[in-house]
Amino acid sequence: DTAVSQTPKYLVTQMGNDKSIKCEQNLGHDTMYWYKQDSKKFLKIMFSYNNKELIINETVPNRFSPKSPDKAHLNLHINSLELGDSAVYFCASSQTRVMQPQHFGDGTRLSIL
Template sequence: DTAVSQTPKYLVTQMGNDKSIKCEQNLGHDTMYWYKQDSKKFLKIMFSYNNKELIINETVPNRFSPKSPDKAHLNLHINSLELGDSAVYFCASSQAQTRNEQFFGPGTRLTVL
């Protein structure tokens, strides 16, 4: 039973399109995250979200927006896709304590043509 799942696994699209990546966790965690991993494998946090607070990495373009319909889901919407958005995007979750580890999804490989 997958703890953190993401769909789709692969996403290929054209520049200028709008796309979404879905994330679900069945761990009962109250905090979820989105990360971007580039071609050099550097991991950059984009958002941290729980039912109380959304923390946005200030370097993330406002074309990216998290949407949380409920505590178990955090979707990532991307508008006007650009070539530089090509990367692997990871969703993660944890309990909202800074001492707790994160559980990562399998990743979504986004390719913008």
């Protein structure tokens, strides 16, 4: 009964390909997030969705397109993958109330060849 689950856990692909990462939460939260942890280990917010509506978009390239079919799911689609996209991507969720912690999935390690 994993709270925030991401698939796949590992993704190895060629430069130029298109790939998707899926995220689902069963906590009943209404806000979901995508973070990127790069080689310098910083966790940086990419997107935030509240009840399927985009709230935060942190100057992420247009090649990244999040999609939220319902408030329990937030998928990340990446077009034309580049070497610099290699990172660990974390999905998270929280209640939309102030001072509520975010709960994270185990991450998807994306490696671009």
